Amino acid sequence: AQKVTQAQTEISVVEKEDVTLDCVYETRDTTYYLFWYKQPPSGELVFLIRRNSFDEQNEISGRYSWNFQKSTSSFNFTITASQVVDSAVYFCALSEARGVYNTGGFKTIFGAGTRLFVKA
Amino acid sequence: EAEVAQSPRYKITEKSQAVAFWCDPISGHATLYWYRQILGQGPELLVQFQDESVVDDSQLPKDRFSAERLKGVDSTLKIQPAELGDSAMYLCASGTALTDTQYFGPGTRLTVL
Numbered sequence: 592a593q594k595v596t597q598a599q600t601e602i603s604v605v606e607k608e609d610v611t612l613d614c615v616y617e618t619r620d621t622t623y624y625l626f627w628y629k630q631p632p633s634g635e636l637v638f639l640i641r642r643n644s645f646d647e648q649n650e651i652s653g654r655y656s657w658n659f660q661k662s663t664s665s666f667n668f669t670i671t672a673s674q675v676v677d678s679a680v681y682f683c684a685l686s687e688a689r690g691v692y693n694t695g696g697f698k699t700i701f702g703a704g705t706r707l708f709v710k711a
Numbered sequence: 712e713a714e715v716a717q718s719p720r721y722k723i724t725e726k727s728q729a730v731a732f733w734c735d736p737i738s739g740h741a742t743l744y745w746y747r748q749i750l751g752q753g754p755e756l757l758v759q760f761q762d763e764s765v766v767d768d769s770q771l772p773k774d775r776f777s778a779e780r781l782k783g784v785d786s787t788l789k790i791q792p793a794e795l796g797d798s799a800m801y802l803c804a805s806g807t808a809l810t811d812t813q814y815f816g817p818g819t820r821l822t823v824l
Contacts, residue, residue: 624811626812633817634817635815635816635817635818636754638815641812682753686811688811696741696759696761696766696811697742697806697811698756698759698767699756699811699813700753700756701754703751703752703753704751704753
């Protein structure tokens with residue numbers, strides 16, 4: 592069964608601090624995908640990154656970086672030199688294909704989210 | 712840049728009334744998802760369409776909720792009658808059949824009084 596755990600409910604940091612958001616997942620599939628989405632106060636979920644289960648290479652995009660470790664079933668997200676605009680709720684998600692030939696698209700579940708407050 | 716459109720953005724209704732939400736996915740996206748997000752929680756899938764067919768509606772409260780995507784393009788989610796516990800954000804997302812990246816609309820925030 593799929594499960595995504597974001598143990599940190601809320602994190603508060605001061606601007607320019609680095610912050611890491613944790614995500615732990617459970618799945619029985621060998622092929623799966625992991626995501627991070629950002630939800631600002633406006634409510635829309637904004638796609639940040641997608642990673643497949645065969646690619647454990649860490650990724651950096653500007654101030655954002657992601658650390659994927661299959662050995663610990665974790666996909667953590669780090670914001671370097673945080674800014675006030677980073678304040679939002681961040682969701683980790685796990686996606687698996689439906690059916691053998693992916694004929695039914697994907698099934699995705701989301702974690703409960705981590706609310707990040709960045710203070711000036 | 713193409714976006715998922717949703718309307719209305721906000722809806723206030725009284726319990727036992729009917730409400731309907733509309734979603735227009737990104738052009739060419741065969742997969743359409745409706746999620747419900749209760750305050751403080753992550754989105755939960757209500758229904759997933761592949762073209763005009765329902766792929767998963769196992770979490771849709773079918774006694775009061777219905778969803779359709781008649782021509783495989785835009786979609787409508789209806790609640791009748793609305794209950795107090797239906798107050799939530801209703802999010803629509805779309806994606807292609809080959810990838811699982813979902814692109815979300817702005818959502819409809821429903822308040823049931």
